[in-house]
Amino acid sequence: MASILNIGVSALKTYQQALNSTGHNIANVNTPGYSRQVINLSSRDPELTPAGWLGTGVELHGINRQYDDFTAKRVRDGRSTVGELDAFYSNAQRLDSILADPAVGLSPALNDFFNAMQELADDPASIPSRQLLLAESRSLVERMHDLDQQFADSQAQVNRRLDDVVQEIDRLAESIANANDAVVSALGHGSHQTPNDLLDQRDELINELSDLVNITTVEQSDGAMNVFIGRGQVLVVGNVASDISTVSSPADASQRDVIFSNDFGDTNISSELDGGELGGLLSFRREMLDTTRNQLGLVALGISMQMNQQHQLGIDLDGDVGGAIFSTPEIQVLGNANNSGGAVTASYGTLSDLTASDYKLEYDGGNSYTLRRLSDNTTTSIDTGGASPFTTAEIDGFSLTIDSSGVAQGDSFLIRPSRGAADSMQLLIDDVRGFAAAGRLQSAVAIDASGNPVNSGTAVISQPSISSGSGLPLAANMVFSFSDDADGAGNSGFVISNGPAPPNNYILYDPATESAGKSFPSSANPSQFDSFGGLSFRISGTPTVGDQLIVRNNTNAATGDNRNALALAAMQSQDRMLNLSASYSEVYSQLVAGVGASTRQAEASLAAQEGLLERNRASQEEVSGVNLDEEAAKLVQFQQAYQASAEMIKVANSLFDTLLSAVR
Numbered sequence: 279m280a281s282i283l284n285i286g287v288s289a290l291k292t293y294q295q296a297l298n299s300t301g302h303n304i305a306n307v308n309t310p311g312y313s314r315q316v317i318n319l320s321s322r323d324p325e326l327t328p329a330g331w332l333g334t335g336v337e338l339h340g341i342n343r344q345y346d347d348f349t350a351k352r353v354r355d356g357r358s359t360v361g362e363l364d365a366f367y368s369n370a371q372r373l374d375s376i377l378a379d380p381a382v383g384l385s386p387a388l389n390d391f392f393n394a395m396q397e398l399a400d401d402p403a404s405i406p407s408r409q410l411l412l413a414e415s416r417s418l419v420e421r422m423h424d425l426d427q428q429f430a431d432s433q434a435q436v437n438r439r440l441d442d443v444v445q446e447i448d449r450l451a452e453s454i455a456n457a458n459d460a461v462v463s464a465l466g467h468g469s470h471q472t473p474n475d476l477l478d479q480r481d482e483l484i485n486e487l488s489d490l491v492n493i494t495t496v497e498q499s500d501g502a503m504n505v506f507i508g509r510g511q512v513l514v515v516g517n518v519a520s521d522i523s524t525v526s527s528p529a530d531a532s533q534r535d536v537i538f539s540n541d542f543g544d545t546n547i548s549s550e551l552d553g554g555e556l557g558g559l560l561s562f563r564r565e566m567l568d569t570t571r572n573q574l575g576l577v578a579l580g581i582s583m584q585m586n587q588q589h590q591l592g593i594d595l596d597g598d599v600g601g602a603i604f605s606t607p608e609i610q611v612l613g614n615a616n617n618s619g620g621a622v623t624a625s626y627g628t629l630s631d632l633t634a635s636d637y638k639l640e641y642d643g644g645n646s647y648t649l650r651r652l653s654d655n656t657t658t659s660i661d662t663g664g665a666s667p668f669t670t671a672e673i674d675g676f677s678l679t680i681d682s683s684g685v686a687q688g689d690s691f692l693i694r695p696s697r698g699a700a701d702s703m704q705l706l707i708d709d710v711r712g713f714a715a716a717g718r719l720q721s722a723v724a725i726d727a728s729g730n731p732v733n734s735g736t737a738v739i740s741q742p743s744i745s746s747g748s749g750l751p752l753a754a755n756m757v758f759s760f761s762d763d764a765d766g767a768g769n770s771g772f773v774i775s776n777g778p779a780p781p782n783n784y785i786l787y788d789p790a791t792e793s794a795g796k797s798f799p800s801s802a803n804p805s806q807f808d809s810f811g812g813l814s815f816r817i818s819g820t821p822t823v824g825d826q827l828i829v830r831n832n833t834n835a836a837t838g839d840n841r842n843a844l845a846l847a848a849m850q851s852q853d854r855m856l857n858l859s860a861s862y863s864e865v866y867s868q869l870v871a872g873v874g875a876s877t878r879q880a881e882a883s884l885a886a887q888e889g890l891l892e893r894n895r896a897s898q899e900e901v902s903g904v905n906l907d908e909e910a911a912k913l914v915q916f917q918q919a920y921q922a923s924a925e926m927i928k929v930a931n932s933l934f935d936t937l938l939s940a941v942r
Contacts, residue, residue, distance in 0.1 A: 282933070286926030288322060288335030293920040295338050300912045303904045311482025313902040314344040315474055343474040349898045350481065356891035358488040358553035363887055365558025367880040369432065370566055374877040376428045377570075377870045384577065384866050387421035390414045392850035398715055399843035403595070408710035415603065419705045422578050426700040429571045436563050437534045443490050443556045444524045444536055450487045451505070451519035457483060458502040459517035465501045492553020508550035511538050528615035529638075529692050533563070566876055569653070572634040573869040575696035578703045580855050580862050582606060583629055585846065591744050591811070592714030592842025593835045599747070600714025600842070605704040609676060610694040619684020622691045624676050630858050631675035637693040639678065641685050649673060649693075716839035717741065717832055718750055721815060724757075724826035735760070737789075737821035741841060742829050745812030752776070752810065755830040758785070760821040772817075772827065782806050789820040 299317050306312040320339040324331040380386050394414040397407045457480035464473035480503060487493055487505065494506045498516065505514040513520055521539040527548075528535075536548045536556070551557055582604035589600040609624035622639060626632075635653035639660075642648055647660040651674065662668035666682040676695050707713065721739040724732045737760065744750070757775040764771030764784040771786040785798055785806075795818035799806040807813035817827065832839065855865045 281930070282926055283930035285333070285335035286923050286930060288337060289923035290920065290927065292319065292336045292338050293916050293923055296916040297913065297920060299341055300909050300916060304906065304909050304913075307904040307906060307909075309478075311478050311485060312904070313474065313478050313481075314904050316342045316344060318342055340471055341474060343472060343477060344902050345477075346898070346901045349894065349901055352894045353891065353898050354485055354488045354493075356887065356894050357485060358492045358557075359887050360884065360891050361489045361554040362492075362552065362558040362561070363880055363884040365555040366562045366566075367558075367877065367884050369436065369559070369562045370873065370877040370880055373429075373432060373566065373570060374873050376425070377873055382421070382424055382428065383870075384421055384425060384574070385863065385870075387414075387418045388581075388850075388863055388866065391418045392847060395843065395847040395850075398713060399840045399847050402715035402840040402843050403838055405710060408595075408713055411713060412707065412710050415705050415707065418581075419604070419703050422574070422700040422703050425574055426571065426698075429567065429574070430701070432567055433532065433563070433571075436559055436567065440534045440536070440556070440559055441524050443554075443559065444522055447487065447490050447513075447556065448519075448522050450483055450490070451513050451522065454480060454483050454487070454503070454505060454514045455517045455519040458514070461501045461503075462517070488554060490554040491551060491556045508538070508547045511545070511547060511550075512540070529690065530612055531615070536560075566873060568636070569634060570869060570873060571700075572636065572694070572696045573865065573872075575699035576632060576634050576855065577862055577866050577869075578700040579607065579626075579632065579696055580629060580865070582699070582703055583626065584854055585849065588842065588846050588849065589714050590747055591718055591845070593716050593718055593832055594714045595711040595835055597833065597835050598712075598714075599718065599751075601712065602706050603713075605702065605706055607699045607702045610692075610697050612692040612694070614690045614692070617689040617691075618686035620689050620691075621681040621683070622693070623679045624693055624695065625679070626676055626695070627672040628675050630854055630856070631672070632695055633674055633856075634696055635674075636697065637674075637695070638690055639680075639693060640690040641682075641687055643687040647680065649678070713843075715841075715843035716835035717841035718744060718747075719752070719811065719813070719829055720832040720834070720839070722828045722830065724828060733821070733825040735789075735821035735825045736819035737817060737825055737827060738819050739827040739829070740816040742813055742815040743841070743845075745814070746808075747811060748808065749810045751831045752829070755828050756810070756813075758817075758827040758829075760787070760823055760825045760827075762823055772821075777810065778806055787817060787821075793820050794818060 296317050296319070299315055303314055317338060318340040319336055322334040322337050324333050326332075377383055391411075391414045394407070394411040398404070398411050401407050457476065461473055461476050461480060464476055484493070484495060484503065484505065491507050493513070496504045496506070498504060500516075502516045503514070504512065504516070507513045507522075511520070513522065523537050523539065524534045525537050526535070527533045535546050536551060538545045538547045548560060551560060583606055586602040586604060586606065589603050592600045594600055609626065611622050611624050613621070620641065633651070633653065635651050638650045638652060640648050640650070645662045645664050647662070649658040649660060650656070651658075658673055660670055660678075660680070662680060662682060666680070668680045668682070670678045670680070674695075676693075678693070719742045721741050723738070726732050739758070754776040756777045758772035759775065760770070761773050761784075762768075762770045764773050764786060769786050770788055771784050774783045774785065777783060782803065785800070787796060795816050797814070797816045799814065813829065815829065821827075849861075850863065851861055853859055853861055853864075855862065860868065
């Protein structure tokens with residue numbers, strides 16, 4: 279029944295709730311994820327009177343949550359992108375600062391090492407020069423160790439953070455499932471009113487989850503929000519959360535894998551995750567950290583093994599053949615912890631063909647294996663023909679020996695040709711006299727018992743160079759005797775004694791046309807001296823028949839012979855790596871430049887995405903944010919309405935008193 283009292287009471291109650299709603303907005307102005315709530319007032323149903331339809335007051339029809347799905351999704355996606363870029367950039371920046379720091383970077387140590395080698399070449403008999411080279415060699419090894427340890431520390435830090443992030447994802451998933459339960463329960467009361475604060479709390483949990491990993495959401499008809507990660511893995515469905523955890527990788531125990539667990543079992547989803555801090559950590563590890571460690575190892579490999587090869591082509595101050603300067607690492611081959619059997623070893627081949635990639639060898643069944651280069655997924659098929667063990671041809675600078683005993687289809691092996699080479703590099707020389715600066719062979723002309731030359735012509739032979747230790751030391755002096763019929767066909771040249779066997783026991787040389795000089799072996803017979811250290815030399819001048827030139831073992835290492843030291847020093851600028859396209863310094867420079875470029879790109883992308891996120895947040899704030907000035911105005915408005923409603927009740931009371939007075 280319409281009356282001023284009933285109308286006043288309805289208004290009083292309604293505006294009391296309006297004041298409460300406005301106060302609720304003001305109280306939550308700084309609450310993360312809170313969406314502004316707006317009351318929806320409507321007039322109560324009128325009553326029919328003789329004079330017409332008469333209003334009966336006001337009622338609170340609902341409290342609406344100011345929320346836009348599209349804007350909220352853009353903010354959520356932006357948070358995921360920024361989280362990924364921020365994690366990648368912060369880790370990349372730390373790596374970049376390590377490489378750029380002269381105190382720990384490799385370039386200064388590399389330059390100092392080769393400068394010391396050049397000083398030895400300038401004065402090969404100098405003990406101080408040798409002491410300097412020993413010190414710089416030791417510094418180079420220590421710098422390799424320091425850098426690789428820094429990278430190992432970064433990997434350990436990534437592992438720890440992966441554990442923490444995945445634990446947080448698991449906690450948030452459980453919280454979202456509980457929030458779903460609360461939302462569904464609230465909606466099930468049949469009031470047809472949305473539980474605004476519960477929805478805000480659930481959305482904020484989902485937003486926090488998007489900071490950690492890229493997600494997609496689908497709302498159910500009952501109001502529950504399902505959450506998906508990776509390639510459609512259901513993290514939350516209704517009030518049930520799947521488990522997500524980290525474990526040591528069965529392929530490489532030093533790394534952590536992300537495991538998704540549900541009623542169907544456990545699945546490694548590390549390669550399927552992106553976005554958020556988790557995606558940033560995984561992409562940093564995959565795209566930068568692993569590659570950087572491999573590239574550093576590649577530099578260490580090139581220096582240690584190729585320097586050793588050249589050093590062993592010389593002799594030291596004591597006349598001994600040069601030994602290895604640095605230790606030679608072994609190729610890491612890691613069998614998957616879930617393998618049924620089989621074994622694989624790897625050996626280095628042509629070092630210039632090595633890449634900075636890791637490889638995965640997988641057994642396909644029968645006699646078939648597939649080798650996958652992980653940097654670009656290039657595959658090589660291997661057929662063992664049923665042999666076990668079976669050794670492959672050289673692939674990218676290394677070969678594999680495969681033992682298929684007990685192997686089962688799907689068994690795999692991780693092959694790392696360059697990983698760990700920097701850490702395992704050791705200096706093997708501890709005596710300064712052990713540096714082999716002199717060449718193993720030397721040339722001479724025939725002399726008599728008094729040491730006087732016996733040749734009548736002017737022919738001379740250069741000091742020889744060698745490319746291997748094959749056939750050395752020489753069993754006897756190799757003698758080149760000039761003849762006007764060296765080949766038995768009337769062509770002049772030198773007949774070789776104690777050298778290559780017929781028909782390679784001569785070299786052609788025409789004094790009339792070649793006195794300016796001719797290099798050997800000739801292009802017509804390039805492998806002529808392969809069994810004698812890959813000997814090469816140059817003859818010039820005009821010999822006469824019977825003149826002899828000699829190549830012999832070097833017995834005068836202490837007299838200033840610097841040929842091997844020069845060859846070692848020259849290696850600094852020679853393109854010996856990456857298919858003979860880069861020097862050691864260039865490989866390291868590419869490493870530094872690559873890390874720097876990726877870091878700058880991540881920084882620029884992060885700044886751009888942060889700007890975009892702020893604009894999207896501003897758009898969301900326009901829809902959902904609390905404006906204190908607006909709420910203050912509403913507070914005054916509703917307060918005045920409340921006071922007016924109270925006046926109506928007061929008037930009704932006065933009318934009632936008047937009525938009572940009239941009937942007394």
